[in-house]
Amino acid sequence: MAEDWLGTTGFGIFFILFGILLYFDSVLLAFGNLLFLAGLSIIMGLRKTLAFFFQRHKLKGTSLFLRGVVIVLLRWPLLGICLETYGFFSLFKGFFPVAFGFLGNASNIPFLSALFRRLQGTSSMV
Template sequence: MISITEWQKIGVGITGFGAFFILLGVLLYFDSVLLAFGNLLFLTGLTLIIGLRKTFSFFFQRHKFKGTSFFLGGVVVVLLRWPLLGMFLETYGFFSLFRGFFPVAFGFLVNAFNIPFLSELYRRFQGSSSMV
């Protein structure tokens, strides 16, 4: 079993609140205060989960420098109260940073239909294609 420290538990909560505030900021027409608060919480929570050294080594690798600069530049632009431009920059940086993770995630989603509970749920929703 994987042991999780108290700091990592706090980091998961802070990251969740950060994602919530980012979602709320987008839903409220790119409210710059909510987006800035969400970005700061998200980055703080990520640092608490994986540690300061691993966070720096992840973001500042040579082949990820372009994604890091766009992502962190987007955070700075949101903090300067240009939320729409900042979120576009962050989104491009996010996809550039996590480019190697997406095939793993899509592979998991394809194999998720082999999990007993999810496969039964998928079969139930697959049969109900009627809109009425």
């Protein structure tokens, strides 16, 4: 059952990327946003999703991300995707050093591990 909702989130990401590749097609972007948010809220649970997005220090990123979704739904895709991207990065800025550290440790390629270690040290976790 959880795999189905993971697929929904994956299709959401696919439709967002495909909508960007097709010169910001607003229908594909809107459909991708809805699938992504629905899949994410079902995977994490509605209460945990709301708790994650509406933490005090993440309200700026949440408001920008959700405004971007609404603007894409109102058929202003370029402005909406720009707002969503900035909101996404401000929401998940504490996760990126952890992800880069994992990729740096998992990688056996010397150049990539050095690059990921350097990227991991650029941001501080709170």
